[in-house]
Amino acid sequence: MYSALKAGFLALPYLSLGALAALDGHCPPLGPVLPAPTQPSKHEAVPAAAAALRGIIDQVTATYNGSAVAIGVKSIHESKLLFEYAHTPANKEKRGAQKVDSDTVFRLGSLTKVFPVLALLKLKDRGVRLDDPITKYVPELRGLKKQAREDSPVWVVDWDEVTLGALASHMAGIPSDLITDIAPFGNLSAYGYPPANTSRMLGCSGFFGTAPCNKTAVAFFEHYGQRPPAQVPFSSQTVYSNIAFPILSFAVEAITKRPFAEFVTNEIWKPSKMTRSFTTKPDDALGFIPPKDIWWDANLGFEGPEGGYFSTINDLHRFFDAILLNKLLPPAQTRKWLKPVTATSSTGLLIGQPWEIFRAENVTSDGRMIEIYTKTGDLIAYHSILVLIPDYDLVATMLLAGPEVSGSAMTLMLSRIIQTLLPAVEQAGKAEARAAYGGTYVDKATNSSITLSLSDDGPGFSISRYVIRGVDVPSTDPGSTLPPATPPRLDPPMRYRLYPATANSGRQTSWRAVGTRGTAAQVDKADAQIVWPMASCLTWAMMDRVTYNMGARDHFVFDVERGKVKGVEAVGYGVFMKKEC
Template sequence: MGHFVNFVVLAVLAAKFKVSWAALNGHCPPLGPVLPPPVSASTSPAVAASVATFQQLMDEFTAQYNHSAVAIGLKSIHEDSYLVEYAFTPPNRDSRGAQQVDSDTVFRIASVSKIFPVLAILKLHGVSLEDPVTKYVPELLALNNQARENNAIWTVAWEEITLGALASHLAGIGVDMMPDYTPFGDFTPYGFPPVNESRLLGCSGFFGLPECNRTVFFERFGERAPVQLPFSPNAVYSNAAFAILGFVVEAITNRSLNEFIETEIWRPLNMTSTFATKPDDALGFIPTDDIWWNATLGYGDPAGSVYSTINDMTRFGEAILRHELGLSASQTRKWLKPLSQTSSSGTLVGAPWEIYRIQNATTDGRLIELYTKGGDLITYHSVFALIPDYDLVATIMVVGALEANEARGIDATVFLSKLVEIVLPGVEEAGRNEADIAYGGTYHDEATNSSITLTQDDGPGFNIESWIVRGVDVIATWLGFSILPNPIPPTSNPLKFRLYPTTVQTRNQTSWRSVSQIGLSEDIAKLENLLLPPQTMCVTWGQLDRATYMLQAQDHLVFTLDEQGRATKVELVGYAVSLSRQQTPA
């Protein structure tokens, strides 16, 4: 009941100060898709125009590249062909590798590899991300015998670390061992002490040194002090955490991690050009005289050893969004959730997702989330991204060092940002047009004198232009509907309703919810300036399902669809009326 009172108080304040519920252009949609994702985006002129603009931008970038290759794919899970398929082959390249770059060219994907050990854990029956890692790898406890001192500064609280903490960078353990500088030169000019030869690691996998294997990990990783306590506020990126997850999979399955991933994930998805170890050189792009194509990671393989292609990673992303990985739809939705924070307000962390929250990519300025994983191994740069709101998969692979004539450098994440910035508005317009055909227009029931009209404008979802039930104007009378003795006072600001889809649906029915908002967007600062948290008045998450009548929600609308996926009627659940679709948009 307390939350109900809080939201009522906010509503009263909103009316008093003449501000809206919303913080973005007068709208506050629920987080997630505001319309169904388009299923035929490639046929949209808006998409074609935005794709052409993006490809022109990429041509301008790559025209300055002499040694660097690029491959990009953007695909909707509802179509067979790519929305964007771009490849650039530089004039200079190593004779060992592929001489023409396309969507089948193999690249090192570096830390994007981290997705696969996490998925392997999720696919193990009876294993939970809440399980302590020492349940499966008890030898981790002995690492603290190597610590400088036996206290919290120098020893890791292994018994407190769960599989989920490792997967989401919340274990607080050290990043790695392999990039230790001591084997690679004299660093005393930088203030470091002379090297103790007896403490040299002696392995790396880089620059001719042998790789560090599992034995080395358990002999030396305990010398690394913890960075944070487990589950501290800030995530601490750790390659070693994913090596440990690999140990967990091997302990449970009695199989190598590579064998498990190849058999249980890649093979069922026909990812035939994805490899856990270096494939034939001719399959991949290799920059001239590059040494990183061959670099090995040893015990750290689970954190970054995979080689793959645009086509294979796109196929993998489609399987995630289609729930085809052997996980239930609910398990997949749970996997695509943030688990920890960072010091960036725009970046959250999942398992192992790097979740970018952006508000400058859609035409209505609303918040959307990109579930990504990036990877960098010196010359190899990649980013894999899911955009669930639109059922899109994006993969970007770049290889090459900084070009002398390219001040902007090479950054796969920059290309992802430009891809989303330029192409997403076109996809959004395609979705608006399809949604208008499928749901827009007027629904009516003559027997009860009820009707509702849904229209498109520049805001998210549908605008409820008019709403009459049993002869009563819902929009005009809504503010008087209250169980409180003193209802919200009349206001000169307009009351508006918008309609958004939910994730709840069957084969021929979809569930939607309406959201009311008071006031004009330009008035929002009057109240927001009194509050410390940004966008405090955007409380749709607490507004849904508030008003009920005979336990049925006033904001609940259920559409019935025909075989073409077009609405034929809508039930206003709380009002116990069903309306037939009478008029559709022109």
């Protein structure tokens, strides 16, 4: 369908594209519309927002008598946290930490799931690919079908069709879990269940004082095949899976011939300088333990790699710094990892490996859509979340535990953090971008000039003046078609915004211009005729399309010398313009 759309649009002049959707008719590319700020803490808006946020969270935690909260927010470009918060409740177990701070250990729950995926990505040099079938490394899985009710797709997982990537992204369709079976925990006839079949009980779980399960004997390979699949692999109906991640850890162990916990500790945590992270329960005095808690001591056994690990706010920030500064994976592999791979029935949620990626359109001043990469975790009393907002190089972490907190409370608190802090960080980014790139660029020899401004709330830079060799580009732009012999006189003229591309050598930075003549009203009118939203927003399909002498018309490259922008080249026009002081 997209090839047909692009072919049709390519034959039309820009003015016929009408309204590229969103933001007063503008349709920015997905991603940052300005460079992320490198010193956000120095902008006056950020400490003011942090103070306001502290007041908001103080009001929430004022009622927490047995629950602890630890929060950190950090730019990857700064060594210190932008925002740091800790609440120590009056009631807590005496054997645990008596004061909560950013070094207090909490249980991570499912945030643990990032480590099996990263472990496999780090084994790329051994030929491991996420498209590999899991049976390449754990062939014993094929034997599980002998436990099924019958040999059919309704009752048996075809493990040869299940890839490492499918397991990492909840697309394998396998049974979601094993140790969460509730049959051993009391008479449940009042809920309509029949008497429990003791031959189908695990005899372990790690919960409520029971022994942890191991992957051999009765726990996994003797019972898991009794569970029918949730879906076929790669179904559109994505089903969250806990047990996929212990299975991934089996693969890591088969490849490395090392215990999975040892691999994570030595190959991920040590290079990240994580000193207070644990694969098993650490000394009680290091962690927060809610009053009368039974979950701090729970041992998930072989399912530890899906939800059994422990860490701190500071260690989680060290971990994400290591990811985003490419200390754990090469840059291209890191970028590939931080991408969605499938959707859910929520229009605001995509799934990665194993990221939960939320999309929001109500947190930036320009109203554009941004993506918020997260991994959440819940282990009854413990709740965690690791958050990346790539457009601003901003990372947030939250660790909560106790009877008054929940996963939904954590999500609400995260929303307050984003709503309060992100606009201030955005202001900091605009101030840095304005100082570095804003202003007028001129080449008198060719009568060319361009002016970049941030005078409105629109995305990226507004190009308020754009003259090349004496020609006013906005009023003569013929769009994505062969220019006619006589340039058109467009009324109203095109409106351009300039956005950073991802290519940056340090000496030069690459940007792209996107133009539109449509107003917000025209966008709404055009999009109302199409069954899917934002149908006219096709910037992704139109960039880098028109070239002259192999240079793209929309391509701009800034020269940077000793941190100062000296000028910009309009690549397609072959003109270099110096920045006026």
